[in-house]
Amino acid sequence: xxxxxxxxxxxxxxxxxxxxxxxxxxxxxxxxxxxxxxxxxxxxxxxxxxxxxxxxxxxxxxxxxxxxxxxxxxxxxxxxxxxxxxxxxxxxxxxxxxxxxxxxxxxx
Amino acid sequence: xxxxxxxxxxxxxxxxxxxxxxxxxxxxxxxxxxxxxxxxxxxxxxxxxxxxxxxxxxxxxxxxxxxxxxxxxxxxxxxxxxxxxxxxxxxxxxxxxxxxxxxxxxxxxxxxxx
Numbered sequence: 001x002x003x004x005x006x007x008x009x010x011x012x013x014x015x016x017x018x019x020x021x022x023x024x025x026x027x028x029x030x031x032x033x034x035x036x037x038x039x040x041x042x043x044x045x046x047x048x049x050x051x052x053x054x055x056x057x058x059x060x061x062x063x064x065x066x067x068x069x070x071x072x073x074x075x076x077x078x079x080x081x082x083x084x085x086x087x088x089x090x091x092x093x094x095x096x097x098x099x100x101x102x103x104x105x106x107x108x
Numbered sequence: 109x110x111x112x113x114x115x116x117x118x119x120x121x122x123x124x125x126x127x128x129x130x131x132x133x134x135x136x137x138x139x140x141x142x143x144x145x146x147x148x149x150x151x152x153x154x155x156x157x158x159x160x161x162x163x164x165x166x167x168x169x170x171x172x173x174x175x176x177x178x179x180x181x182x183x184x185x186x187x188x189x190x191x192x193x194x195x196x197x198x199x200x201x202x203x204x205x206x207x208x209x210x211x212x213x214x215x216x217x218x219x220x221x222x
Contacts, residue, residue: 032209034211041199041216041218042215042216043114043201043213043214043215043216044152044201044213045213046210046211049210088151088152090211092211094140094157095140095142095154095157095203096142096154096203096211097154098144098151098152098153099151100150100151101151
């Protein structure tokens with residue numbers, strides 16, 4: 001059974017701080033990794049995808065992948081109250097398998 | 109980005125009736141579609157994977173006779189919840205994939221069975 005693990009949180013950070021979200025996965029053969037943001041009652045929206053070891057930056061977001069450690073992370077710089085949401089880590093095989101999500105709360 | 113349209117967004121039905129949810133890929137051919145279910149404050153749980161023209165593959169613990177999935181074309185998949193009961197009340201989300209490179213999600217359907 002392929003598993004994706006995340007700390008459910010809540011993770012609370014002040015506005016302007018860096019939020020760090022972490023994820024581990026069980027299938028060593030996984031190649032594609034995604035971070036989604038989900039607001040309550042809404043469908044997930046894609047933030048970033050990452051396929052290679054190292055860092056990938058997109059605006060305030062940086063995804064980090066370490067396949068040897070089976071670890072994926074998402075950094076959010078200059079966190080804003082609008083970033084408050086649940087962040088889902090997903091690993092692609094024949095389907096996307098999601099972690100339980102980490103709830104982020106950014107206080108102003 | 110690609111658009112996946114899911115309909116209806118909300119539905120309330122009586123216990124014992126059936127409900128059909130549609131998922132359409134509007135601007136690409138979805139070789140594979142996925143159906144997820146999400147309970148409050150829980151993550152998305154994969155229910156089944158469907159490929160166009162073939163029977164859906166259901167995840168362990170998902171009743172295939174209760175959750176009927178049809179993927180008759182490359183742009184449309186439907187999920188029918190048969191003989192719905194209150195415990196079937198949930199948020200159902202479809203996803204469409206273009207050969208596994210990207211996964212696009214529908215808006216979700218909030219099902220309430222009363």
